[in-house]
Amino acid sequence: MTERHPPRLRSIRTSQYVALALVSALAAASVWPAPGWARSLDSVRFRGTLGICAHPNSLPYAHKNGEPPGFQIEVGRALAEKLGVSLTPVWVISSFQIRRADCDIVLDAISNQQAQEESGLSLSKPYYRGGVILAVRPDSQIGTFRDLNGSSRVAVQVGSIASMLLNERGVPISTYGFQDEMLDAVANREVDAAIVTPAAAGYFNTTHEGHALRVIGPDEQEPDLVWNVSVGMMKPDKELRAAIENAMDQLQAEGTLERIYARYGMALHPPK
Structure with missing residues (x-):
């Protein structure tokens, strides 16, 4: 399946989907081929x-x-x-x-x-x-992405596709820089849901025993949010x-x- 638009939800703590870019050089050129060469x-x-x-x-x-x-x-x-x-x-x-x-x-x-x-x-x-999911509290009435409406407040990342989609649908949003902040906001009842990656939600639940959030999705009815x-x-x-x-x-x-x-x-x- 090919997305209609390239997914832009790619930043968790600067980029935890594909956390990439040079910070350290490795070994001598005689052992490691130059980056432009084909790797065999x-x-x-x-x-x-x-x-x-x-x-x-x-x-x-x-x-x-x-x-x-x-x-x-x-x-x-x-x-x-x-x-x-x-x-x-x-x-x-x-x-x-x-x-x-x-x-x-x-x-x-x-x-x-x-x-x-x-x-x-x-x-x-x-x-x-992969894609993004909804994280909600266990007692939430939200069951799908389509349940998000004008009475829901949803945590999203700044500039994400999710924020654009929800804005178009008139769903109130709160923007955050990092996904752990978004999940904390759900747990603390500051928002009703957060749109995050499965990795972020899953790790939050493993490190917050007794305070796990309910995970919904990824939702195949939202083609821009799955890949x-x-x-x-x-x-x-x-x-x-x-x-x-x-x-x-x-x-x-x-x-x-x-x-x-x-x-x-x-x-x-x-x-x-």
Whole structure:
């Protein structure tokens, strides 16, 4: 499925969907090919490592110091193991400079080539269905996105597609910079609902035992708020692309992906 518009809901703590952009350089040019070169399966195996771009402080996605490491790092390690190599995180903070970062992959990339124009990533076949969801209190009467009306106040991120859609429908909104603030606002009864990612809501629930919010969606009746998710690859050759896709298929079939994401409170849905 291709979205009518590229999704723009891509910033959790500067960008926790695909938390990307160069913060650190890795290794010498003799070992790591220049970012403009095609990346081959042979070169990955020669180096003995797979480079993953990830944000250093963006749980549940990734975390540079301590435990848990984040699901992107855990999935990256499992993927690298399937390829017979280790994983090397390349810590980055924004998508604008991904072309300069010496990494091979980015996980949880939106499966829309338009949406990846600034990153220059090639996309694998999708491995789950993503988007945004509604988070409400357990006693809320809201059951779907269509229940949002003029009497509902909804937390949204500044400049997001969700904010635009709700404005068009006359639904009152409160804008926030970060998704954890939005979820706190729901829990504290400052708003009736929040439109956030499944990852943000799931992790909030795992870290707020006894105060979990109810999760609704993603809603396939809202095509601008749902999308498939892929592995983003930096200029892969066909052998590397095939190896990554085969490895992800194996991790899916074994239940490894489902178990990793579940540890962070997130349920995976099949792509469409």
